Amino acid sequence: MTEEYIRVCRLDDLQEARTRVFEIGGKQLLVAREKDQVYIIDNTCTHDNGIIGDGKVIQGEVQCPRHGARFDIKTGRAMQLPAIMDIKTYKTMVVNGDVMVSLKRY
Numbered sequence: 461m462t463e464e465y466i467r468v469c470r471l472d473d474l475q476e477a478r479t480r481v482f483e484i485g486g487k488q489l490l491v492a493r494e495k496d497q498v499y500i501i502d503n504t505c506t507h508d509n510g511i512i513g514d515g516k517v518i519q520g521e522v523q524c525p526r527h528g529a530r531f532d533i534k535t536g537r538a539m540q541l542p543a544i545m546d547i548k549t550y551k552t553m554v555v556n557g558d559v560m561v562s563l564k565r566y
């Protein structure tokens with residue numbers, strides 16, 4: 461079965477080291493760009509469902525503003541307490557300048 465990808469935005473809509481939030485398929489997705497690579501994770505913190513929101517990517521990590529948990533933007537790994545559970549990541553690709561995401565669960 462082929463995987464279905466949904467358009468999120470243009471690659472040019474994203475700045476390096478900054479995140480943006482998009483609602484796609486009823487999900488709040490946090491999108492970050494590193495050169496021509498795009499990473500997408502859930503926008504909901506695994507600690508206490510805080511909204512991570514727009515912000516900076518610092519040394520490859522995003523920080524939840526609520527209690528300070530940090531997550532690796534590439535792997536979703538919880539890097540700093542109080543979060544202990546990793547955050548969901550999504551497969552992405554860039555096609556002709558369009559950022560695409562697969563919402564499939566693995």
Ligand code: FES
Binds near residue numbers: 505508511525
């Ligand atoms: S809800 Fe994100 S650190 Fe607590």
